[in-house]
Amino acid sequence: MFIIYDLIFLIFALVYLPLYFIRGKLNSSFLMRLGFLPDCLNLDRPIWVHAVSMGEAMAIKGLLAQLRQVYPGKKIVVSTVTATGNKIARSLVNEDDFLTYLPLDFSFIVRKVLKKVYPCMFIIAETEIWPNLITCLEKMQIPVITVNGRISDSSYGGYRAIKLFIRPILRMVRQFCVQSDLDALRLVNLGVDRQKIQVTGNVKFDINLDSSSQIKALDYRSKLWLGQSDKLLVCGSTHPKEEESIFASYREILLFFPQLKLLIAPRHVERSREIAKLAQDNGFMPVFISRISEACPTCIHNIVFILDTSGELLNYYSAADIVFVGGSMVKNGGHNILEPASLKKPVIFGPYMFNFRDISELFLKDQAAFMVSDGKELTDKVKEILGNSLLAKELVERAYEVIIKNRGATSKTIQIIKQLNLDAQR
Secondary structure (H helix, E strand, O other): OHHHHHHHHHHHHHHHHHHHHHHOOOOHHHHHHOOOOOOOOOOOOOEEEEOOOHHHHHHOHHHHHHHHHHOOOOOEEEEEOOHHHHHHHHOOOOOOOEEEEOOOOOHHHHHHHHHHHOOOEEEEEOOOOOHHHHHHHHHOOOOEEEEEEOOOHHHHHHHHHOHHHHHHHHOOOOEEEEOOHHHHHHHHHOOOOHHHEEEOOOHHHHOOOOOOHHHHHHHHHHHOOOOOOOEEEEEEEEOOOHHHHHHHHHHHHHOOOOOEEEEEEEOOHHHHHHHHHHHHHOOOEEEEHHHHHHOOHHHOOOEEEEOOOOOOHHHHHHHOOEEEEOOOOOOOOOOOOHHHHHOOOOEEEOOOOHHHHHHHHHHHHOOOOEEOOOHHHHHHHHHHHHOOHHHHHHHHHHHHHHHHHOOOHHHHHHHHHHHOOOHHHO
């Protein structure tokens, strides 16, 4: 089977490797993906936690904290695939831990890395399926555990098409801790033994409810030159074709609420210049957050702020009066609405939230957020919230209650890991 997996992965590598050359990504992170790790590495059978990108890395913060409490003598390895995920993970590891990139899924690379790291368990955040990696872990009798597992609509369709190929890999996973009954059902339909699946909920509800965020909010509002009467709309994790609707809405809202300021945070920061041009085409003056100290607030009119740095969106959510979460007015699947909701901000999102279906449905059921179908509805809802402070307060309170009611997935997951009686408990 290794030969088959290697051939399949080789095809993908041949397609994507030229992109690494073009984008200048053949750096130390790529060497780690090829299996080149420090010679002096001495981790003494660590716990390995894999979080593919930024969202998963942020979600495992609480899990890592509880793993350290349960296994205080264990070092932790955290791996990611993306650079943004690696940047977030850097803030989660301790001095004795090891931060790396997941090795490319070639059998000879995976074997080399696993022999060097030799973890006592391998924990995968959400549902990442790497056939050679999981097979090697099984052969080395290193248990694999999926936490916060989720099978998206698109993934499920793809997995069903290759069910015969993927079923033996899924069966090698020791335990699936999944977000919902639907995820559990989909795994069963893909051939996983129901006894290996536990519905634990979504660990993203266990987000840190930091009371100091109000202090940070004042700092970031000051950074944006906002006065006491100014309001801030933050549109986070936006995608192409959403910004056009946002600018059209903003122009309309300004006629009624001229004190409203706008900050756009694209999901991919490399699109910042594209959005700046779009802002200019719509009659606004873009100001990049990375260069805000160079700007003169009294010299610029019709300002629109553009967040062109990674890892700061939560800080600007804390400074907001209203938040629109992007990737949801286009068929992208939406992004995490729990972050602004936990910071007690009124939240708006679009109709395409299939990547966060359970969360968005809970919010809508409890009238804890607004869903809009287009730019016109976005305009109406922002105006409604700005014009009704009681409505804003009620939205915030109901959203906070939704979060509190659904917390606890991390603790449930830790209990399941402990019950597996793994080598880490020795």
